[in-house]
Amino acid sequence: MSLFISDECINCDVCEPECPNGAISQGEDIYVINPAMCTECVGHHDVPQCIEVCPVDCISKDPSNVEDKDSLYQKYLKLTQ
Template identity: 50%
Template structure:
């Protein structure tokens, strides 16, 4: 599964964008979003997803259950 950003909770602080090792986070319409095709949940890079780790609003970066789970290479 990839992560997604709950747009209604995103404060557009941009803390997550530079932390993503896969360049999966981008700004769209004043809030940030995650490209599920690029998101690997930070598997192989970090112990926890960096978007979750740096987001100042709990519950904003959440697992997107509509996307298959990422696997380590």
């Protein structure tokens, strides 16, 4: 799965620079995650860095973008080529 930022986001700006794929950007009201670029940090880190730094726990797995670890790794390889 890619990750999703809920409307509990407080726009604190800490998640965006932590994303190794550049998948997080400022949306209209809150930060958003591009599912085509989110690998849940597979290939970079053991755990998603945005979740680690989020002070309000508003980032979770996106049930509408289900991917297994192998799919996330293949996406990582494609993004880093």
